[in-house]
Amino acid sequence: LHKITTSEPHELRVDMDDFEGHSAYAEYTEFSIAGADDFYRLLCEGYSGTAGDSMAFQNGMKFSTKDADNDLWDEDCVATYRGAWWHYNCLRSNPNGAYLGGSHTSYGAGIEWKTFTGVYYYSLKSIELKIRPV
Template structure:
């Protein structure tokens, strides 16, 4: 991708709801979807890319009116499968607000692999997604497309709130340039 001087590897893209993101642990480990349409690259591949490099993250968001926002993090990585693909992120900049730092240090959760901090429920089941949920989220980009119910659709709390399902999302990484 050419945004922000290029070099980006897209690992998550949503824009029309054609791909169901309410998937199990194995699907999120291995990846799913169509690289030319909506997809998730897979946590194992993301781990392999980020484990030995200084990697940054850019999150591009578009709302229902076509307005765009972004969040960029100067540091991004996830741990391996033995640690449930735990998220590490820091160094926010952008115009969409920081809705990911809340999740830093959290393990990935799906409906069949509950690793969130909410003792009474599974956040992935409650919000129809899969994410690095804490108790539960400030962002949920893998939530149910088009669902404006509280927290259930793809949302970025500090930009459009929990009651707003974003029209498109894209998450991408690249080796940080100094």
């Protein structure tokens, strides 16, 4: 992603569906990923759409994985909420969370886009992240 998104300007589109038949999207006019020397830091700005801007807190964050806790939470977002991502202090967006089939009792562990679902106890049916040159 670093090589692709830094070779020319790119935008990001995120499409999502819940289990009740609702769909939403989020578009970002600026999207790029820094290199390994900067821990794959995220640039994601220029929101528009119907899903709400759940990436606002992730902008500028380093990528966190099971073996690289780069979020700002005292604990580990990836281990706690089951998904590598550009976590700030967890949640709000977590497309790599567990597929929990809609409503669930495991706080924040599902496929999350908080500004669309409005809760932390709901895992989306589907989510797609797509990039393209501007």
